[in-house]
Amino acid sequence: MNGGELLEAYERFHRTGPEWGADQLTNHGPMAVEVLVRRGRAEVVPGWVDGYIRRLDELPGAIGEITDTSWAEALGDGCRIGDWTGYFTRQLAEQPWRQVLAAWWPRLLPGIAAGATHGVIRTGHVVRTLLAGPEDQAALDELAHALAFWAARARPVPACGTPIGRLDPLAALDAVARIPSQQGNLAARFGQLAEGPTWRPSVARLRPAAGPDQVPARLTDLVTAATLRYLSHGHGQPVLLVHTATAPNAVLHALPALPDDQWVPSLNAAWAATAAIFAGYAPSGRAAPRSAPPAAGRGAVADLLDRAVDHGDEHVIKFTDTAAEVYTRTGEVDALAAAHYASTLIPSPRR
Helix, strand or coil: CCCHHHHHHHHHHCCECCEECCCCEECCHHHHHHHHHHCCCHHHHHHHHHHHHCCCCECCCCCCCCCCCCHHHHCCCHHHHHHHHHHHHHHHHHCCHHHHHHHHHHHHHHHECCCCCHHHHHHHHHHHHHHHCCCCHHHHHHHHHHHHHHHHCCECCCCCCCCCCCECHHHHHHCCCCCCCCCCCHHHHHHHHHHCCCHHHHHHCECCCCCHHHHHHHHHHHHHHHHHHHHHHHHHCCCHHHHHHHHHHHHHHHHHHCCHHHHHHHHHHHHHHHHHHHHHHCCCCCCCCCCCCCCCCCCHHHHHHHHHHHHCCHHHHHHHHHHHHHHHHHCCHHHHHHHHHHHHHCCCCCC
């Protein structure tokens, strides 16, 4: 899958930082172009990158050096994105990428909310690229940038323990209690979770995986649940709620590159992140979409992807990719409708 368009786009984005603007918005470029190329839309990548890259900031420079003995003190320090990028670039030059990923995944997993989960999402997208092969330098560099962003912005979800309940992901998501006041940024909303009495019971209700063999199916069900619930709750915060589905999907696609003893903790972390964002941003009441859903059947996925490409927004592109996977696996027409709904809620940069 590592076509020339994707590798060239990676190289262009590696001159930019993982965030841009005064609000520290996330650079979604590498994630979106991975979807476009994998979905057979490589011809639109150069033009899409031309339009997107103008908004981005330059990659921050190094201010020091992170080493194997000093990394812990730099974890979560957003000022050290340049240092982390240098560190992971060196690591990947010295060791196989799977070895680096296996060593760092459990160190970074507690900070899964980094960049509103974009650290793990960006990592998951490039892992898909590397698993598809070959292991081009631009793809290895992209892994370095993804891990660096995750490390520099590492943010935990509020402490919640592990699932001990009996509910499957859809029922467990429906049972997540909302925070009292859905106002403020992610940190403020997570603060309400940490202070309230409902957060731990909400997370605990999920039926736990008994072992690694159950994790792929459980993660798949979580992605499906979050995609379907976007259709009824996405209006609450159209952009943030996309990540309730795309974050666990990124974890799902990283599993084949990870030792299976890391799979259960990965499921638990993905569930906690999805539940936290849902609690913080999903309204208590459901609302029906205001537009007709697309037709199912042959060509439905291709039509949906064409719509996402025409729309042009990076969140719509990524969520459409996830929703298309859900529809292909399950035949759930509401997955198509959820992606269509996202494209009506999120403004197009082309209009």
